[in-house]
Amino acid sequence: MDLTVHLPRNLILKNPIIAASGTFGFGPEYARFVDIDRLGGVSVKGISPEPWRGNPPPRVWETPSGLLNSIGLQNPGLSAFLAEDAPFLRTLDTVVIANIIGHTVEEYAAVAQALDREPAIDAFEVNISCPNIKAGGITFGHDPDAAYQVMRRVRQATDKPVMVKVSPNMAEPWTVAEAVVEAGADMISAINTVIGMAIDLKRRQPALGGVTGGLSGPAIKPIALRIVYEIARRVRVPVIGMGGIQSPEDVLEFLLAGAEAVMVGTITFQWPDRMEGIIEALPNVLARYGFQSLKEAVGAAQRPALADEEGLAP
Amino acid sequence: MAGAFKALIVTVRQVALDHVELIVEHERLRDATPGQFAHILTPGTLRRPVSFSRIDGGLGRAGLLVQVVGPGTAWIAARQVGETLDMLAPLGRGFAPPDPDRPWALVGGGVGIPPLFSAWERWGWRHRAPAHVILGARKAALVLMDADFRQQAIEPLVTTEDGSRGIMGTVVDPLRQWLSRNPDGQVMACGPNGMLARVSALTEGIAGPVQLALEQRMGCGIGACLACVVPSVPVGPDGPGYRRVCTEGPVFQREELAWSWI
Incomplete structure (x- = not known):
């Protein structure tokens, strides 16, 4: 079965499985453990114009079926990324997505502009939804007008395909998705981590150095599916779904909810080769549930469009 | 690809209160160095890093001495001879040989x-x-x-x-x-x-x-997630640099670390 995914601006994935940002480093780290060229794509760790230190440790804490993290977007900055990681990424035969972060609209635009010229980068994921930083980032992600401003400036800075990563930590995440599509976003990726907390009883302290953190893993899959479903029925651009995916069946759930491709993250820490296993099994699992093609599964569980539903309402 | 592998448990012994040492065997452990660690799969969402307590390179055997501190380490400590442990190993920077x-x-x-x-x-x-x-x-x-x-x-x-x-x-x-x-x-x-x-x-x-040699809560274990960091030099006005215990450590030279921030 052909697993190719055609996305806007001629972005073509060889299959719908993308390594999620923040779980796959800047690329070279997993090269020893994963055949990266087999993946549909890789979204590298968030890149800011200048280096960011990140949050104090501890930065991870295990929870039931989940993982809390408070990394705080530590990254070496744009120049170091271009000098140290871009050369490796240029050698990959897969789609490389640059996840970009900033404290201000102009910082987002600066990274997009610099990487617009970098041949290693095929697309952008604008991260306005990381719950672990205080300034920037999330302040754009929870305000449709601010999100619109970020996306509009990024759109001016690059003609490469751009997706915006949406936060689940607000009542109506689709309002942000609608705003960034209005500003020129080609795709939506959803969801970022769910903000949460744990207490270390032995230390009588918050378990994470950053006090609160972002929850990922299977614990958030139902939250993610619901948001992907709601966004997919409201915007006309492709949705890249993520949140707790561990198996080809999980991928199928996201496809049926309306995602055209997915990102896989937390499970990679346990099983570095799980994404390859999912890609291998996906055609059989699609067939088992009666789908002749990948495309046929996308949105198959969607109820009638909102307009029709509203028309039926009393 | 040098992915995870299953090492056979050949010996298990209780060494002290809440401490168990397992000897595991796999050819990929032949090159292990003192100070390096194995990142061990557990039923939870994270692997657990355990440094080697002994290494027999010729036999491809290594010791894993685990202190039971929570459900993950309790699960490892309850394994029996003949079972396997799924691990990524050997990982990290070990000790440099001492000047004799x-x-x-x-x-x-x-x-x-x-x-x-x-x-x-x-x-x-x-x-x-x-x-x-x-x-x-x-x-x-x-x-x-x-x-x-x-x-x-x-x-x-x-x-x-x-x-x-x-x-x-x-x-x-x-x-x-x-x-x-x-x-x-x-x-x-x-x-x-x-x-x-x-x-x-x-x-x-x-x-x-x-x-x-440092200990820290760890995510991926291979340098990708930046979870297991330790405050390090250079220290700037807004805080220290953070280095990864999994790949830049677990063994550090004392000059590399920013102790006033740890």
Whole structure:
């Protein structure tokens, strides 16, 4: 079965499985453990114009079926990324997505502009939804007008395909998705981590150095599916779904909810080769549930469009 | 691809209260170095890093001495001979070999002792200058691997905080005395951060290298997620630099770490 995914601006994935940002480093780290060229794509760790230190440790804490993290977007900055990681990424035969972060609209635009010229980068994921930083980032992600401003400036800075990563930590995440599509976003990726907390009883302290953190893993899959479903029925651009995916069946759930491709993250820490296993099994699992093609599964569980539903309402 | 593998458990022994040592076997463990670790799959969402307590490169066997502190380590400690452990290994930067002609102190606290035993087992036999092993524990029932050192021809100095074995106190006083007699010495240490901070302060200015093996909560174990960091130099006005324990450590030179931030 052909697993190719055609996305806007001629972005073509060889299959719908993308390594999620923040779980796959800047690329070279997993090269020893994963055949990266087999993946549909890789979204590298968030890149800011200048280096960011990140949050104090501890930065991870295990929870039931989940993982809390408070990394705080530590990254070496744009120049170091271009000098140290871009050369490796240029050698990959897969789609490389640059996840970009900033404290201000102009910082987002600066990274997009610099990487617009970098041949290693095929697309952008604008991260306005990381719950672990205080300034920037999330302040754009929870305000449709601010999100619109970020996306509009990024759109001016690059003609490469751009997706915006949406936060689940607000009542109506689709309002942000609608705003960034209005500003020129080609795709939506959803969801970022769910903000949460744990207490270390032995230390009588918050378990994470950053006090609160972002929850990922299977614990958030139902939250993610619901948001992907709601966004997919409201915007006309492709949705890249993520949140707790561990198996080809999980991928199928996201496809049926309306995602055209997915990102896989937390499970990679346990099983570095799980994404390859999912890609291998996906055609059989699609067939088992009666789908002749990948495309046929996308949105198959969607109820009638909102307009029709509203028309039926009393 | 050098992915995860399943190592066969060939021996399990209870070594102290809440401490179990498993000997595992796999050809991929042949190249393991003292100070490196295995990242072990558990039923939870994260693997658990465990440093090697002994390494037999010829047989591809390594020891994993686990302290039970939560559900993940309890699960590992409950495995039986004949079962396998799924691991990514060997990972991280281990100890650099000691200079055989320079006095050598090995200082271990609690579950920090095992990597020092593997270092002694690997390099002790060829060491020509004097060597000194100082082991610390909270109480007698928690002293680890002292018999193993004795079997490898060195009598360790044991300290316990409650005085129930050896000298009452911590490893700090015996180390201070050793350093005053051996200002040209080299030190390897592993233990809780509070102990390592004291070791780091005491060893400032000694002639030989000071190698400190750190513990931290870990995500991927291979350098991608930036979870297991430790405050490091250079320190800027807004905070320290953060280095990854999994790949830039677990063994650091004392000069690399920013102890006032740890």
